[in-house]
Amino acid sequence: MTTIRPLHQSDIAELQAIDEVAHGEAWSTAAFGEQIKLDAVRHLVAEGDAGTIVGHAGVWRDGPTWRITNVAVAAEAAGNGVATALLLELLNDPHDCDRIELEVRPSNRGAQRLYNRFGFAPVGIERGFYDRSDASSSRDALVMAIAEPNSTAWRDRVENLRQTINQRTGDHSTGNHSNRGEAA
Template identity: 40%
Template sequence: MRWWDIDPVLELEKDLFPEDAWSRGMFWSELAHARGPEANRRYLVAESDGRIVGYAGLASSGELADVQTIAVARDHQGTGLGARLLTELLRAATAFECHEVMLECRVDNVRAQKLYERFGFAPIGFRRGYYQPGNVDALVMRLTVASDSGSAPGASSVQGTEIND
């Protein structure tokens, strides 16, 4: 993801997460840590026919990585794009030499939970009222990263969709 991707990503963000969408400043702050020798973030966009149809981000700190976000446009959900984005994030976690990857997922987002479980994430707890202003709980999940996470289970090919930094 680059700075010029922020506006189309924000449109998608607001469509998918109307109550708790990230702000422009949040994306700028994350991207500020995604380049250069001290980079500890990886942000991706998925494009199809010149349109951003998905994005994902990962933050790392020491041996721990955290999936910050994964989003797929409604008309591309169920195509395997979420799995491809997650696969790329796990590759980034390996490149950052992280041994564990954490994430939070809305308790009512069963589709995402099933995706994460296919990749080996396991629930480890809850964060009450994590998603605001809706006061929705988050399911916390963890994955111990294998050295060959580049061939993650559940990943699939999506024709005509390109994933870029």
């Protein structure tokens, strides 16, 4: 069973280890700590059976635009709906939000498939967005966005996704609906 709950200070080392593998680098402890403290940020972790963290995702509520800041799942937990469950919870109630944006590497087709299922569509390229080049020597990001997260069409889409993932896994639960992480 996977539980989705807010990020705690004591989780940070585990998240850094996941990100080192998933992204090839990780935020500093201070940067993760900021995600806990800032009211505008909501950062969730997915905890597996043994209490081990298997993934995490965050959103920065930048006024009416929400920005996905990070999504990563431990390699050994991939393909089990963990990222889908995290995003379903993170984007659960987009009130006061008229746009959701994220950046992803153009070469990262797996992540783009995940985002497509949520209705994110490509809206542009941000040149030199990443500090590090990928295997094709690119530092560019593909910008993807959901234009109307309050529309009935989008809410229906997300509800369908929720039902599909529940049928496939039946085992993702939400440990805490708090809008803020709490230091452990």
